[in-house]
Amino acid sequence: EGDRRFDMVVRLSDTLRTDIDGLSRLLIPVPALASNTSGQLGFIALSQVASLDLVLGPNQISRENGKRLVIVSANVRGRDIGSFVEEAEAAIATQVKVPAGYWTTWGGQFEQLKEASDRLRIVVPVALLLVFGLLFMMFNNLKDGLLVFTGIPFALTGGIMALWLRDIPLSISAGVGFIALSGVAVLNGLVMIAFIRNLREEGRSLSVAIHEGALTRLRPVLMTALVASLGFIPMALATGTGAEVQRPLATVVIGGIISSTLLTLLVLPALYQWAHRRDEEAA
Template identity: 35%
Template sequence: MGNLAGELFRPFALTVTIALLSSLLVSLTIVPVLAYWFLKSPSPASAAEDARIAEAARSKAHEAEQRSRLQRGYLPILAKSQKHPVITIVAAVLVLGGTAAMSPLLATDLLGNSGQNSMTVRQVLPAGTSLEQTGAAAAQVESVLRGIDGIKDVQVTSGNAQTGFAALTSSGASNSTFTVVTDDKADQQKLQDTVRSRLASASAPGKVTVGAQQGGLGTSSSVDITINAANSADLKTASDAVAKAMDGVPGSAEVATNLDASQSVVQVKVDRAKAVAAGLNEEQVAGVLASTVSPIPAGTVRIDTTDFPVQIGEGTHFTSISDVRAINLPTPAGPVPLSSIASVDQVDTPVSITSSNGQRSAKVTVTPSGSNLGAVSTAVSDRLASVQLPAGVTATIGGATTQQADSFRQLGLALLAAVAIVYVIMVAAFKSLIQPLILLVSVPFAATGAIALLLVTGVPLGLPSLIGMLMLVGIVVTNAIVLIDLINQYRKPHDGSPGMSVADAITHGARQRLRPILMTALATVFALTPMALGLTGGGGFISRPLAVVVIGGLVSSTALTLVLVPVLYKLVEGRREKKALLKALTQRPDVAQDGSRARATATTLTGPPE
């Protein structure tokens, strides 16, 4: 995995791998030594006495196990499922169908709330608004913000507070940006909704938008629509059409376009023919206007260790367009007004112009109001398909939608690779191509509990949830492996005694492995419970979805492993056993003459236990 998913969870995968290898080493070395030291049996008088004590201990443990409530509840269920395999399989298929039906109900999100206790509020006033008016309007918004419970600090930036290249991307004097720091214990989503409602009821000047703080983990929190056009007119038309179509998208908080950021300027268009007739050119006109509007720089003067700029004149302060049109330009024939050789108009121009591959581009941003990014993306796609764009204009969806799709696709491929690797390892271990497939049946049923618990807890499906699904592949297969391995051991001859039949091996194996499987599952569930309850602090946006998925998947897969896997094993291995018995009986001289009796005998031997 690469990009966000790889960078975020590669350390997690390495940590889990190292921990598992370490626990394997401890279980094979230290645990046996500790068991030898602390679990010593009484010293027997002879070998026969040792065997008698061991057999008595086994019998006592066997009787106590059979009388336990756990066995009395599980064995009847196992017997009925073995007796009615078709009903069991049909029920399992219905469970899978229910899982597929629940999937569309899941909310999807990339990472959800990343735990940031901050938000950004933007106030956009009409183009040409003075800095004083912008500051006064920002003060109104600030007073509203400071009166909301849960907000600790508010930092306001009005106008252009940057210099150099950053000033070129500033939105001018008509905009204000508020960086709001909130209480880290507050519900950030509810607090954002409260801020939106309070600002809307306060009738704050201009357009006010509220969003989560950007940055961190390289993710985006909005659905972006990138529009490309050959000229500015088509770009403006398409941007307005898309923004209008996106207004009111279910689950969205606000819609914004970067073409909204504009500033009012005085535009002078020189008529070349009239300028030449007056004895001027465009450069001369521009130079006269520059010296009239602004002081003329004349170098610097150093006094002691400080350099001071030197400017000639004070510039001219204009109060109206007519004053600009009346500027006198020196010509050989005498001064002439600017309006005689040029048109002077006040126009709104974009603060910045973005181009991509030689085409003008704009971005329409849809900010989700909740944690269901998938539903917002789907609604945006549907509405975008119905927008009539000018000829030659294209619109593509990006932002968080693209990041989520790429991450989900990578994790889906990783999930398939994990299943394939597990299958290859189990084929080598069991020396069978069929039995590993029986074990892998537990994997899809893990999704049943995972999806159900996600719906119950209201946790969206995102990157952490899919990582939990990836973990479940190894966890749930482990339970099935220990069950099938013991069943296979019971079927093998041991110490001169013949192996058990398939039915007997399943009964004894499932009974013996019931307690270890449940203990392993419960230990994992209880260990992840604090994470699922969100008690892990700021990292809960990753740990909680992961824990919820693992707990839900482990519960459902464990229950189905103890019931469905034995049924499938009997269907596959029971058929093989029946064929082997029929072949052995037909080779006996006393039975070969009566094939029907051989088949009847084989059927009796392979029937379900009483």
């Protein structure tokens, strides 16, 4: 006779799961022997083909990439994940002896943080290059483009100071806030430098154009800064769901706008006069 395949599905109660003797007496159907002409199934006890014992063990065996995996979860509060992982890795290296063939990897939010950080290392330089390229195309002048571009470090200084004052760690949402902040900072400088250039084209001297341009553009620059900063105040004070993402972003934008506005109004006119003083002397 040809080979036959028999499948048996046994549903066990919780009581029977811990009864070793009862499990040992379970009957398993086996194919009929060649001498058995009736063709009926035979049965043997489970203890005849297996040894049963009750021991402690995992309720499941997880695998990833063909390798066994054990997951240890933890919640981090009151500090950033990056410094926690660094401290935990140092503690494991000094206090835990990992057997041969075992290794540890960090996943979850830390893995996402690492991937986002790698992307930001590409996105931030590309965004800054695009901003500078657009400034150069608008002014058709490298000098004026660099002057407006100085608003970005002015803004970054205020954003970092705001994070430090609120004791908020640098995170991915804060990095996104720095990118958004760069656009607002450039806009303030762009408004002022463009107006000063127009005054000079009308025939005014360098000092007069700078003085009149700074006073005339004071209100638009302050209005732009106030609208942007006041709009982020609810996010900066958020305490509900998603506050851990909203607060760093809003804090960076508010602090950066304040420093960028002050430095744009006070420092940028002086930088413009210093950069174009030779042009005035040559004229």
